[in-house]
Amino acid sequence: MRFFEYEAREVVKRAGIPVTDFGFVTDAEEARAVAERIGGPTVIKSQVLTGGRMKAGGVKFADTPDEAVAYAADILKLEINGHMPRGVLVDPKADVAQEFYAGVVWDGIRKQPVIIFSPVGGIDIEQVAEEQPDKVGRQHFSNILPLSEFTAKQVIASTGVTGSDLNKLVPIVVRLARLFVENDMTLAEINPLGKLADGSFVALDAHMDMENEARVRHKGLLADLGVGDEETREAREPTEFELAGEAVDNASHRGVAGNVTEFDGNLGLVIGAGGGSLTLFDAVRKYGGEPANYCEIGGNPSVEKTKGLAKLVLSKPGVDKIAVMMSIVSNTRVDIVARGVIAACLELGMDPAEKISIFRIPGAWEEEGFKILEKYGVRYADRSTSMHEAAKLAVEAL
Amino acid sequence: MSILVDAETTFIVQGITGREAVNLTRECLDYGTGAKIVGGVTPGRLGREIHGVPVFDTVQQAVEHHGSPIDGSVVTVPPAFTKDAVLEAIENGIRLIVIVTERIPRRDVAQMVELAALRGARIIGPNCLGIIVPDVIKMGGIGGPAKDAAKSYAKGSIGVISRSGGMTTEMSSTLSAAGLGISTAVSIGGDAIIGSTYAELMPLFEADEETKGIVIYTEPGGRMEAELARWKTENNSRLPIVAFMAGKFMDEMPGMSFGHAGTIVEGKEDTATEKIARLQDAGITVAEEISQIPELMKEAMA
Amino acid sequence: MRSDATFIGVEVSDEVIGDTELAQKLEDACPVDIYANAAGRVEIVEPNLDECILCALCIQASPPGTVAVHKLYSGETLTDAA
Numbered sequence: 001m002r003f004f005e006y007e008a009r010e011v012v013k014r015a016g017i018p019v020t021d022f023g024f025v026t027d028a029e030e031a032r033a034v035a036e037r038i039g040g041p042t043v044i045k046s047q048v049l050t051g052g053r054m055k056a057g058g059v060k061f062a063d064t065p066d067e068a069v070a071y072a073a074d075i076l077k078l079e080i081n082g083h084m085p086r087g088v089l090v091d092p093k094a095d096v097a098q099e100f101y102a103g104v105v106w107d108g109i110r111k112q113p114v115i116i117f118s119p120v121g122g123i124d125i126e127q128v129a130e131e132q133p134d135k136v137g138r139q140h141f142s143n144i145l146p147l148s149e150f151t152a153k154q155v156i157a158s159t160g161v162t163g164s165d166l167n168k169l170v171p172i173v174v175r176l177a178r179l180f181v182e183n184d185m186t187l188a189e190i191n192p193l194g195k196l197a198d199g200s201f202v203a204l205d206a207h208m209d210m211e212n213e214a215r216v217r218h219k220g221l222l223a224d225l226g227v228g229d230e231e232t233r234e235a236r237e238p239t240e241f242e243l244a245g246e247a248v249d250n251a252s253h254r255g256v257a258g259n260v261t262e263f264d265g266n267l268g269l270v271i272g273a274g275g276g277s278l279t280l281f282d283a284v285r286k287y288g289g290e291p292a293n294y295c296e297i298g299g300n301p302s303v304e305k306t307k308g309l310a311k312l313v314l315s316k317p318g319v320d321k322i323a324v325m326m327s328i329v330s331n332t333r334v335d336i337v338a339r340g341v342i343a344a345c346l347e348l349g350m351d352p353a354e355k356i357s358i359f360r361i362p363g364a365w366e367e368e369g370f371k372i373l374e375k376y377g378v379r380y381a382d383r384s385t386s387m388h389e390a391a392k393l394a395v396e397a398l
Numbered sequence: 399m400s401i402l403v404d405a406e407t408t409f410i411v412q413g414i415t416g417r418e419a420v421n422l423t424r425e426c427l428d429y430g431t432g433a434k435i436v437g438g439v440t441p442g443r444l445g446r447e448i449h450g451v452p453v454f455d456t457v458q459q460a461v462e463h464h465g466s467p468i469d470g471s472v473v474t475v476p477p478a479f480t481k482d483a484v485l486e487a488i489e490n491g492i493r494l495i496v497i498v499t500e501r502i503p504r505r506d507v508a509q510m511v512e513l514a515a516l517r518g519a520r521i522i523g524p525n526c527l528g529i530i531v532p533d534v535i536k537m538g539g540i541g542g543p544a545k546d547a548a549k550s551y552a553k554g555s556i557g558v559i560s561r562s563g564g565m566t567t568e569m570s571s572t573l574s575a576a577g578l579g580i581s582t583a584v585s586i587g588g589d590a591i592i593g594s595t596y597a598e599l600m601p602l603f604e605a606d607e608e609t610k611g612i613v614i615y616t617e618p619g620g621r622m623e624a625e626l627a628r629w630k631t632e633n634n635s636r637l638p639i640v641a642f643m644a645g646k647f648m649d650e651m652p653g654m655s656f657g658h659a660g661t662i663v664e665g666k667e668d669t670a671t672e673k674i675a676r677l678q679d680a681g682i683t684v685a686e687e688i689s690q691i692p693e694l695m696k697e698a699m700a
Numbered sequence: 701m702r703s704d705a706t707f708i709g710v711e712v713s714d715e716v717i718g719d720t721e722l723a724q725k726l727e728d729a730c731p732v733d734i735y736a737n738a739a740g741r742v743e744i745v746e747p748n749l750d751e752c753i754l755c756a757l758c759i760q761a762s763p764p765g766t767v768a769v770h771k772l773y774s775g776e777t778l779t780d781a782a
Contacts, residue, residue, distance in 0.1 A: 106504055108590050108620050111511045143508040144516070184503050186590075213477070214503035253476070254417070256500070259656055274588055275562020278617060278645035278656060279688070285647060294656060298564075299500060300418055302732075303707075303750045327564035328550055328571055330527050331418060331498075331539035339707045339750055346706065363550075363567065364542030368754070372707065375773040383549075383571055386689045417731040420755065 001210050001233040004047045006089050007225045008206035012190065015179035017172050018202045020094060026087040028073035034090040035068035041093040044071040048083040049233060056080040061093060082236060094204060099192035101125050102173050104180040112140040115177055117155045117169075121192035135159055141177065149174050168201055169193075183221065184214030241316060245295065248308035255301025255332070257309040265290025267357070267398060268313035268322035270306075270341055272297030276327030276387070283391035284323070289398075292319045300332045306340025307347070314348055314355060321357040323394035328362045328383055334369030337361055342376050353377035357397040360390035400531040400582045401557070401602040401609075402494060402522070405431045409470035409494075409537060410460050412483045414438025414448050418498070418539065419474040424449050426472075428544035430534040436464045439483075457490040470494035472528065472538050480524070481506040488519050496538045497523035497593070507591045514593065521593025527563030527585040540585055541567055554579020556695065557603040557637070559596050560615035561588050561622075562644075569613055569642065569688060576692030581609040588617075595622045597629040604635055611699045612639045613691055618648050618670045627680035638698035639682045640691055646670040701742075705749035709770035710734060710758075716766045717742045726767075729757040754778060 003011065006024040013019045023034030024047070035042050046058030053059050058080050062068040072088050099122035107114045117137045120128045129136045139155035141147055152173035156166055172193065180188040187209040194204040212232075215222065222229075230246070232238045238246070245260025259277075267289050271277045277296045284291055293313055297306065313322055324341050326332065338359065345352040359373055362383035373380045379397075381390055413419050415438070426433035427449055437460035438453045440446075446453040454460045461468055471487045473480060473495060480499045487495055488510075495514065502524050514521045522529060528538015532551040540563065541547025550567045552574035560566035563585040570580050584599060586592055596614055603609045616623050623641075630639065648656055649669045674684050683698055685691045702711040716722050723742045726735035732751040735758060736743040752769060759767050759780050769778040 106508075106590060108592075108622065109595070109625050111508055111591050113508070142512060143505065144512045181505060184505055186504065211503055211505075213501045214505070217503065261656070273562065273564040274656075275560070275565040275615060275617065275644055276568070278648075279565070281656075282644060282646050283687075296656075300421075327562070327568040329564055330542040330546070330567055331422065331563070333753070336753070343706055343750065362571075363564075364546050366546065371771075371774045384575075386572070386687070387568065388687045388689065417753070420731055420757075421753070 001212055001215065001231070002049050003208040003210065003225075003233075004049065004086055005045065005206060006047055006087070007227070008208040009203065010225060011179060011183065011208055011221070012176075012203050012206045015175045017175050017190070018200065020092050020202055020204065022089050022091045024087055024089055025072065026076075028069050028076060031068045031072035031088065031090050032065045035062065035065035038090070038092045042068050043091040043093050044068060044075055045089040045091060046075045046078060046080060046085045047087050047089055048080050048085050050081040050083050052081060058085070094194055094202065095197045096192070096194040096204070097197050098195040099204070100169070100195065101128070101191045102176055102193050103187070103189035103191065104177050104185070105187050107140060110140050112143060113177065113180055115139045115141065115152065115155050115173060117159060117173060119159055119161050125191065143181070147174065147177055147181070152177065164199065165195065168199070172201055183218060184211045185209060186211050241293070241312070244312050245309065248305060248312060251308065252302055252305055255297070255299045255305055257295065257297055257301050257305045259294065259296045260309070260312070261294040263291045263293055264318065265292045266318055266320045267394060268292045268316060268319040269295060270297065270310050270313060270322050270324045271295060272326045273329070273332065274298055276325070279327065279387055280325050280391055283388045284395060286388070287392040287395045289391065289395035292316055297326065297337065298332060300336070301340070303336055303339045303343065306337050307343045310341045310344030311348060314344060314350065320398055321355055323357045323391070324359045324361065325387065325390050325394065326361040327387060329364050331364065333365040334361045334363055335365045335372055338369040338372040342372065342378065353379075357394045358390055360385060360387070399606050399608045400534065401599070401606050402520075402529050402582065402584070403470070403531060403535050403537050405534050406434070407469045407494075407535060407537065408434045408436050408464065409472060410457065410468055410492075411435060411438045411451070412457070412471055412473045412487065413440060413475035414451065414453055415440040415443055415446065416474055420448055422472065422474070422539040423451060425539065425543050425547070426536055427451075429536045429541070429547055430531070433535050433537065436460065436468060457486045457492070461490050467491045470496065470537060473497045474499060477502045481510055484510045484521070485513060488513055488517050493519045495519060495521045495593070496526065496528045497521060497587070498526065498528065498538060500525035500589075502589070504589070504591050507589060511591065511593050522584060523587040523593055525589050526587035526592075527566065529585070530580075530583050532580050538585070539563075540583065550574060551583065552579035555581050555608055555610040557581050557606070557609040557612045558583035558614075559599055559612065560585055561617055562615055565615040565644070569615055569691060572688050573613065573692055573695070578692050578695055581606060590620060596626040597622070600626070600629055600633075600635065600637070603637060609637065611695050612637050613695060614639060614641045616641055616643050616673070617645045618643075618673065623673050624676055627676050627682065630680045630682060638695070640685060640694045640698055641677050641682050642685045642688060642691060643670055643674055701744065703744045703746055703749060704770070704772060705746060707772055708749045708752040709772055710744050710749060710752070711768040711770065712742050712744065713766040716763060722762060725761045726758055729761040731755065731757070734758070
């Protein structure tokens with residue numbers, strides 16, 4: 001999940017990294033008090049979860065508190081890339097001598113976090129890596145050995161930074177690495193990390209992503225920051241349908257009915273597992289179908305969970321039928337899924353034979369599943385029908 | 399021959415009294431020549447039996463009871479406890495660990511993987527369905543109950559590596575039905591950080607005389623396919639590779655997460671289109687649909 | 701005592717319903733909590749019936765012929781002979 005800049009700055013501050021004396025406001029008038037407290041020129045920044053703020057007019061420089069209020073009012077109403085701001089950040093305009101970059105991400109090939117550092121900050125680090133590779137240092141670090149300062153020192157020094165800059169940057173970079181690990185981040189980036197006229201360093205912007213699976217371990221932090229449990233922080237805000245899907249999944253730990261995503265077609269999809277869902281969604285679209293949704297059943301969901309998901313999809317306005325399809329299953333039971341989707345139809349007063357366009361789930365307990373499907377007259381296919389063929393049949397039945 | 403496991407492999411099931419573990423224990427005992435499941439571990443349940451397998455409180459007790467080192471473990475304990483269980487297995491001499499559990503935070507996985515590397519142990523997974531050698535042994539839920547696994551997995555010479563458990567079986571079943579059986583199939587897991595990537599398993603298949611071709615399933619997100627493409631280019635491998643990629647629709651929806659944790663499309667290099675090109679440049683054939691894979695494999699092996 | 705849901709029905713002989721040890725054994729054995737030890741008596745938890753995974757651990761835990769699981773969709777029954 002992605003943090004807003006003002007939240008990320010707070011996380012950075014808690015880790016002991018110097019930040020500017022910023023204020024987060026949700027009301028234009030509140031910006032006045034912050035600007036007065038700062039007592040100098042300010043930067044008013046839209047707090048949205050998308051990039052391109054500057055270009056869209058979401059970042060403005062204000063010389064007086066009056067201007068700060070005016071800009072705050074404008075920006076609070078400004079939609080950027082489909083996002084409305086959560087609020088605005090009122091930031092002191094810093095007197096920056098040089099901008100640096102410090103970030104930590106996961107390297108899935110080395111299977112360790114990697115610190116990325118550059119004395120060329122303020123712009124896209126990938127661009128710097130391409131144009132000035134000797135100015136970008138990378139240093140992996142262990143997850144089982146204690147993180148020691150020399151690791152940060154090495155990566156900073158490798159880019160040519162020395163002197164008092166080096167010594168001031170080391171504790172900052174170590175703390176960034178530590179906060180990355182301790183908070184289960186997938187990305188922790190300070191860009192730019194500003195060196196001020198007096199030689200001190202301060203984080204001028206921060207970007208943090210926390211791993212979704214780890215959110216349960218950080219309830220305290222998330223509560224302090226005011227991040228609601230239901231906030232997914234994806235590229236766009238979740239719809240009611242998607243939130244309902246998440247509720248079905250969260251109701252029990254038995255199996256997964258996940259990643260429920262809304263689309264606007266007429267063919268509801270009760271599909272899985274992860275890989276199967278991706279394949280089937282591609283297949284449905286290839287054969288001209290219009291999915292009403294995406295989802296992923298996996299890990300042997302209970303009858304209750306499957307039923308909940310199927311009911312949600314069946315009840316979605318515009319859905320004519322549902323297709324229940326998966327790649328051959330090993331640990332998901334065909335008979336349990338059959339029970340779930342049929343029970344969903346029955347509880348909604350619908351005829352399973354009519355509402356289920358096709359049921360294609362070969363695999364574990366399929367004979368038992370076929371008994372149930374036959375009892376209720378549902379059209380089904382076994383493994384001799386490929387996933388793409390099943391998708392085609394599902395689309396054609398509409 | 400096979401990779402990773404064979405008829406003699408001994409293993410335990412950690413979290414054996416859980417719903418999923420009870421199922422897979424039965425399945426592994428029934429499959430092939432019958433898996434040598436020498437114990438199960440669920441803290442507090444010492445003395446119980448699951449399908450005849452003795453349950454212990456600790457891995458140490460299981461090893462003592464067995465009287466000699468145990469080769470492997472299938473771990474099904476919930477995500478909050480998985481790291482502890484895996485560390486326990488490694489520190490009690492277990493060298494092959496299949497982690498079935500999903501939704502484990504990356505940090506924990508990185509720690510497990512790093513300790514395994516330090517101790518010379520190998521992790522398969524997490525969030526995976528395990529390993530199968532047709533007609534011989536299965537380690538994990540892969541293929542389901544014995545007679546279902548037998549339907550999907552015929553013995554042969556194709557090595558299968560897949561990030562998706564279900565697709566491992568789907569592709570294997572398609573291959574088997576076309577007369578191309580499987581040497582060993584490995585469900586490597588769908589997370590961003592996993593114990594064994596395609597490139598890391600290729601040398602094992604390379605050394606297995608029985609394996610004559612490789613089929614892989616892949617998705618957008620991550621760099622494991624790039625790593626495989628690089629491996630193929632740098633090593634004079636005798637094994638032709640056919641790949642299938644799912645999730646092509648995600649190229650049109652950046653920032654949204656579908657599929658596995660490792661599957662968020664963020665930068666241009668992660669898109670399905672780019673990945674397919676990179677695989678093809680390395681001489682890896684990419685199939686449009688699963689049903690095409692057997693023909694493509696036969697052509698590539700000719 | 702017999703209780704049927706949509707797909708699964710469970711039957712426990714009246715003579716063992718009051719068996720406290722059995723009530724606890726059944727509660728422990730069932731992975732989907734169909735049985736509960738209700739103050740020493742065997743209780744069937746109806747909302748969980750359709751979750752039955754047909755593992756037959758309840759049948760194995762009980763004296764022969766006292767517990768049966770009915771597949772309502774096919775008319776078959778799991779007993780200790782299964």
